[in-house]
Each structure stands twice: as C-alpha cells, then as structure tokens.
Amino acid sequence: xxxxxxxxxxxxxxxxxxxxxxxxxxxxxxxxxxxxxxxxxxxxxxxxxxxxxxxxxxxxxxxxxxxxxxxxxxxxxxxxxxxxxxxxxxxxxxxxxxxxxxxxxxxxxxxx
Amino acid sequence: xxxxxxxxxxxxxxxxxxxxxxxxxxxxxxxxxxxxxxxxxxxxxxxxxxxxxxxxxxxxxxxxxxxxxxxxxxxxxxxxxxxxxxxxxxxxxxxxxxxxxxxxxxxxxxxxxxxxx
Numbered sequence: 001x002x003x004x005x006x007x008x009x010x011x012x013x014x015x016x017x018x019x020x021x022x023x024x025x026x027x028x029x030x031x032x033x034x035x036x037x038x039x040x041x042x043x044x045x046x047x048x049x050x051x052x053x054x055x056x057x058x059x060x061x062x063x064x065x066x067x068x069x070x071x072x073x074x075x076x077x078x079x080x081x082x083x084x085x086x087x088x089x090x091x092x093x094x095x096x097x098x099x100x101x102x103x104x105x106x107x108x109x110x111x112x
Numbered sequence: 113x114x115x116x117x118x119x120x121x122x123x124x125x126x127x128x129x130x131x132x133x134x135x136x137x138x139x140x141x142x143x144x145x146x147x148x149x150x151x152x153x154x155x156x157x158x159x160x161x162x163x164x165x166x167x168x169x170x171x172x173x174x175x176x177x178x179x180x181x182x183x184x185x186x187x188x189x190x191x192x193x194x195x196x197x198x199x200x201x202x203x204x205x206x207x208x209x210x211x212x213x214x215x216x217x218x219x220x221x222x223x224x225x226x227x228x229x
Contacts, residue, residue: 103157
C-alpha cells in the first residue's frame with residue numbers, strides 16, 4: 001500500500017529536549033515536505049526537499065532542522081523545542097510530476 | 113507571494129442538502145493547481161478534488177464538484193447530498209510548478225463543516 005508514515009503520532013516533551021519526528025514514504029517520490037498546522041492558521045510549510053541532500057526552507061523554518069540522506073526518509077529535528085512549537089505536524093511527499101501531495105497521519109507534539 | 117483565503121471559518125448543513133465552500137486566491141502565475149483537502153476528526157489529510165488552471169472544465173468527483181472562475185481567482189467546492197461522514201475541516205490549497213510544485217502547497221485557514229442529521 002502506498003503511504004507516508006510518520007512516527008510518533010503523539011509526543012509530549014519538555015522544553016529544550018532534542019527530538020526527532022520520522023517520516024518515510026514507499027512511493028519512490030522525489031519531493032518531500034514538512035508542515036505544521038495551528039488553529040486558525042491552516043497548514044504552513046516548514047521545510048521541503050527536492051531530492052537526496054537537497055533541502056530548502058519553507059515559510060516557518062525557525063527552530064527546525066531537516067535532512068534527506070535517503071530518498072524515502074525525511075526526518076524533522078527540533079534541537080531545542082519550545083512551547084511555541086506545540087502543534088500538529090504533517091509530512092507529505094509527491095512525485096516528479098508534482099501534481100498531488102500525499103500526507104502522513106500527522107504527529108501531535110506538545111512541548112511543556 | 114501566493115495567498116489563499118477561505119472566508120467561512122465554520123459552516124453547517126443538513127444531511128442530504130447541498131453546501132458550497134468558498135475559496136479565493138491571489139497569484140500572478142498562469143499555470144497552477146488548486147486543491148480541496150478534507151481533514152476529518154482522524155486528522156488525516158485527504159485529497160477531495162484537484163483542478164488544473166489550464167483546464168476550463170470544472171473538476172468533479174462523485175458528490176464533490178468545483179466552480180473554478182480563473183478571472184475572478186475563485187475556487188469554490190460544492191458538496192451535494194451531504195452525508196454525516198462529510199463532517200470535517202476543509203482546506204483549499206494552491207501550488208505552482210514555477211513556485212515549488214506540489215511540494216510547496218499554500219493553504220487557506222480552513223472551513224469547519226458540520227453535517228447535521
């Protein structure tokens with residue numbers, strides 16, 4: 001089954017404790033992205049990747065890091081999480097034809 | 113920069129009736145895609161319908177159809193014969209091949225739709 005898988009689905013952590021949210025896709029897609037969703041703001045892009053070792057900032061990249069060492073994986077790293085990063089996070093992937101994005105199940109992150 | 117505006121934060125409709133969700137966008141691009149995504153309480157983002165800007169014909173998917181007015185930069189979603197399972201948050205989204213493609217979607221703030229029995 002074609003899918004984008006995020007882990008964990010729920011995470012509660014403390015301020016300053018480094019964490020990684022993993023994202024993996026099995027569709028051999030070139031393009032992958034991270035979004036955060038906040039009430040009243042919709043989804044906003046954090047980072048995206050066009051291929052292995054090629055990444056670029058989205059609209060809200062501050063406080064986040066990403067890496068793309070393998071085509072299938074695109075982890076999101078919060079080196080020093082803060083409460084304002086409490087949000088719902090989505091990973092998405094799309095093919096070279098770039099006509100549709102497929103989303104993971106979402107990760108609910110709470111930073112206390 | 114592209115922007116997407118959904119002017120209806122919340123809407124409700126009776127089961128079996130028809131409802132229309134509004135979306136407007138701003139862009140200087142001539143070639144782009146527009147999408148409606150559904151997000152039920154499970155949080156999963158589900159693609160409802162997609163429209164290519166170069167196509168004059170409005171896209172339809174079963175009970176879902178769009179009214180795409182390119183000159184007015186309007187992209188509304190019509191849901192016919194509403195069902196309880198249509199209760200969800202609906203997001204309008206935009207992407208352009210010259211501005212990142214589908215890896216760079218610009219979303220509206222969403223419309224929460226409730227279907228009442």
